[in-house]
Amino acid sequence: MYELVMWLETHVRVKSKTKMFCSCKNAVELAGEPNENTCPVCMWFPGMLPVLNEEIVNLAVRAGLAMKCTVNKISNFDRKSYFYPDLPAGYQITQLYHPIVEHGEVKTFVNGELKTFHIHRMHIENDAGKLVHAGSKTLCDYNRAWSPLMEIVTEPDFRSKEDVIAYLEELQKIMRFCWASDADMEKWQLRCDVNISLRKPGETEFRNRVEIKNLNSFASISRAIDTEYKRQAKIYDAGGKIDQETRWWNDEKWVSSPLRSKEDAMDYRYFPEPDLPPLVLTDEYIEARKIDELPIDRRLKYLNEYKLQEDDARILSNEKNISDYFEQIVKLTSDPKKSCSYITTVLLAHFKESDDNVSFDSLKFDIEQLASVINLVNKNELSSTNAKVVIEELFMNWWKTNEIIERLWLKQTNDMWALEEIVKKVIENNSTQVEQYKAWNEKLFWFFVWQAMKESKWAWNPKIFNDLFKKYL
Ligand SMILES: [Zn+2]
Numbered sequence: 001m002y003e004l005v006m007w008l009e010t011h012v013r014v015k016s017k018t019k020m021f022c023s024c025k026n027a028v029e030l031a032g033e034p035n036e037n038t039c040p041v042c043m044w045f046p047g048m049l050p051v052l053n054e055e056i057v058n059l060a061v062r063a064g065l066a067m068k069c070t071v072n073k074i075s076n077f078d079r080k081s082y083f084y085p086d087l088p089a090g091y092q093i094t095q096l097y098h099p100i101v102e103h104g105e106v107k108t109f110v111n112g113e114l115k116t117f118h119i120h121r122m123h124i125e126n127d128a129g130k131l132v133h134a135g136s137k138t139l140c141d142y143n144r145a146w147s148p149l150m151e152i153v154t155e156p157d158f159r160s161k162e163d164v165i166a167y168l169e170e171l172q173k174i175m176r177f178c179w180a181s182d183a184d185m186e187k188w189q190l191r192c193d194v195n196i197s198l199r200k201p202g203e204t205e206f207r208n209r210v211e212i213k214n215l216n217s218f219a220s221i222s223r224a225i226d227t228e229y230k231r232q233a234k235i236y237d238a239g240g241k242i243d244q245e246t247r248w249w250n251d252e253k254w255v256s257s258p259l260r261s262k263e264d265a266m267d268y269r270y271f272p273e274p275d276l277p278p279l280v281l282t283d284e285y286i287e288a289r290k291i292d293e294l295p296i297d298r299r300l301k302y303l304n305e306y307k308l309q310e311d312d313a314r315i316l317s318n319e320k321n322i323s324d325y326f327e328q329i330v331k332l333t334s335d336p337k338k339s340c341s342y343i344t345t346v347l348l349a350h351f352k353e354s355d356d357n358v359s360f361d362s363l364k365f366d367i368e369q370l371a372s373v374i375n376l377v378n379k380n381e382l383s384s385t386n387a388k389v390v391i392e393e394l395f396m397n398w399w400k401t402n403e404i405i406e407r408l409w410l411k412q413t414n415d416m417w418a419l420e421e422i423v424k425k426v427i428e429n430n431s432t433q434v435e436q437y438k439a440w441n442e443k444l445f446w447f448f449v450w451q452a453m454k455e456s457k458w459a460w461n462p463k464i465f466n467d468l469f470k471k472y473l
Contacts, residue, residue, distance in 0.1 A: 002198035002233050004225070005206055006158035007120075010171065012063075013127070013189040014056050014148035015181045020126045021050030021093070026147045028188075034132070034141035042146040044089040049275050056148045057100070057279065060124050062289045063150060063180040064101030067119050071286045075100045075123075077273035082266060085140055086129040094125035094151075096270050100279065107296045108170035110162050114300075117167045118155040125149055150180070156195075156206060161225040165218050168192060173295040177320050191216055194225060197242070198232045211246045212256055220251040227254060298323055306336035312344055321360045322348075325367065332371035335378060342374060346391055358395075365394040372401045385458060419456075423468045426451045437473065445469065 019026045022041035041048045064071055078096040104119035127149050129142040152171070158164050172190065175183040183190040197209035212228060215221045232242055247256040260266075293301075295317045302313035316326045322343070329339040347370075351358055373390050376382035382390070382405065393404045426448055427434055437444040452465040 001201065002229070002236065003201050003203075004159055004229060005156050005197045005199060005209075006164060006225070007156040007195045007209075008152075008154045008158065008164065008167070009193045009195070009211075010152045010154075010168070011191050012150045012152065012171075012175055012181045012183055014059050014124070014150055015179065015189075016053060016055040016059060016148055018053055018055070019146045020053055020056055020124070020148040021146050024146070028144050028147055034139070035143060037143045038145070042088075043142060050093065050146075052276060052279070053148070056124060057281075058289065059178070059180040060100050060122070060150055061281065061286060062178040062291065063175060064104065064122055065286070065289055066174045066178045066180075066291050066294060067101075067104040067106055067122070067152070069101035069104030069119055069122060071101050071281060072098060073281050073283075073286075074098065075279045077276045077279070078270050079273045080268045080270055082268055084128065085138070086131050086142075086145070088129070088142065088145065092126055092128070093273055093276070095123035097272075098278075099123035106167055106170050106174065108166050109299075110160075110166040115163065115166070117157045117163070120153045120155050122150055122152045125151060156197075161222045164194065164221060164225065168218065168221075170296065173318060177295055178291055185217055188216065192221065194221060194228075196225065196228045196232070198229065198236065208242045208244045210242065210244070212249050213246060213259065214249045214251075217251075220249065223251065223254055224249045224256065228256065231256075295320075295323070298327075302336070302340075306330075306340070308336065308340050312340050315344060315348075316340060325360045328367050329371055329374070332368065333374045333378070335374060338374050338378065342370065342387075342391075346388065350391075350395060354395075363395075364398065365400075369394055369401045376401070376405070380464065383458070383462075419464060419468060420472075422452050422455050423448075423465065423472050426455060427472060434473070445473070448473070 013028065014026075016026050018024060019037075019042055022039050024037045024039050024042055027037060041050065061071055075095055076098040077093050079091045080094050080096070081091040083090055099121045100123055102119070102121040104122075106117050106119065107114060108117070109115070125148075126146045127144050129140055129145040132139040132141055154167070158167070168190070172183040175181040175190075181189055185191070192215055193211055193213050194215060195209045195211045197207045199205070199207050210228060210232070212224050215224055228247075235242060243261055245261045246259045248259045249256045299313050299317035302308045302316055303310065306313075308316070315322070317323050326339060326343055329343065330336050333339050347360075370391070373382065373387050373394075377384055377387050386405075389408065390401055390404050393399060393408070394401065397404070399407070430448070430451065433444050433447060437448075448469050449462055449465045452469070453462055456465075
């Protein structure tokens with residue numbers, strides 16, 4: 001038995017409107033024609049100079065703060081030189097020595113246990129273009145060239161594939177919460193290299209690690225970790241040793257193959273980028289980009305403070321638009337439990353059943369209308385059955401809650417005299433059941449409530465009948 005020790009290097013595509021150093025659209029997935037989004041700057045024509053896009057700094061600082069990192073007030077760009085046809089400049093602009101943010105953490109649940117994974121650093125850098133192999137020819141598409149990336153490097157805190165997946169899922173949520181990226185793995189907005197080493201339990205030193213590249217889904221990450229564990233364990237069991245190397249994962253064959261060893265690691269001749277000044281940020285700039293609550297903070301609040309079920313807390317904190325909607329409803333109703341139930345059982349169910357792609361962003365009614373439904377239910381002025389009718393109408397019409405209640409005669413009458421009359425009538429008409437109830441059958445209580453509801457044509461709240469029967473029986 002060996003202990004797995006892993007750390008991750010994750011590239012996240014920044015969701016900025018334009019590229020990192022020019023004004024071309026940063027629309028990697030949308031770009032239609034090859035080389036449509038290019039200009040003399042990102043094609044690196046002679047004499048062109050890069051100008052840093054402020055929006056990328058803004059989003060990277062937000063993402064860094066969301067990962068509880070320290071934002072460096074001064075960071076620098078460095079030139080990483082290498083030749084490849086997808087890189088017209090012959091170098092990448094990155095941040096080797098002084099990254100924009102460092103030393104943070106990401107908290108998340110792994111199999112029900114709250115864990116913390118530490119962030120070593122995050123820097124910003126540009127992406128390269130894309131090579132398309134067509135028969136014996138290779139074509140270059142530079143739509144992606146100079147589009148911005150954040151590279152997030154963790155500490156060696158990961159001990160299982162479950163740790164890795166849970167961290168990456170939380171990272172996706174964080175990126176979406178701070179608008180920095182959609183972090184969709186299928187669209188290559190998030191990709192991850194896993195560094196894997198093994199050691200005997202109790203060992204304190206780390207052994208040589210192997211970096212696995214080309215992992216583009218949670219499933220392939222999981223398979224690659226299993227496979228690499230077995231490969232290294234077999235070598236150690238046979239008395240061999242592991243060389244530090246980079247391996248390429250083949251997800252069709254479920255095997256990895258060596259890409260390069262430590263010996264043939266490239267010399268990138270890093271040096272400070274002469275075309276860009278140091279990036280200097282003020283305290284005010286950093287302060288203004290702080291995020292009040294992270295997805296995990298909200299999840300913990302829903303569990304501990306609002307006492308919601310674990311599943312509900314997870315659903316309501318997963319996506320920013322759902323979570324923001326819930327937060328607003330709670331502000332308007334002061335009733336987290338009922339707000340949760342109306343969102344998860346009524347709204348989300350409606351979205352699921354509906355054909356026309358409705359979501360929180362395309363609702364026809366204001367949030368105040370739903371809040372007022374919940375408040376009326378809480379004041380016993382609307383039965384929960386009728387509340388569902390009102391919400392269905394809200395989905396379909398432009399009417400407001402109070403208009404619907406008035407037009408459809410849904411208002412609950414709390415005229416106690418009329419209600420007492422109904423209760424008395426039910427008791428009078430069911431004398432046999434009353435005797436049975438009093439003698440031995442307490443379950444009949446609900447029969448009386450049911451009869452009264454029927455008598456009142458379901459317009460009144462069962463809670464009121466409940467109380468009245470307690471009094472009269
Ligand atoms: Zn450009």
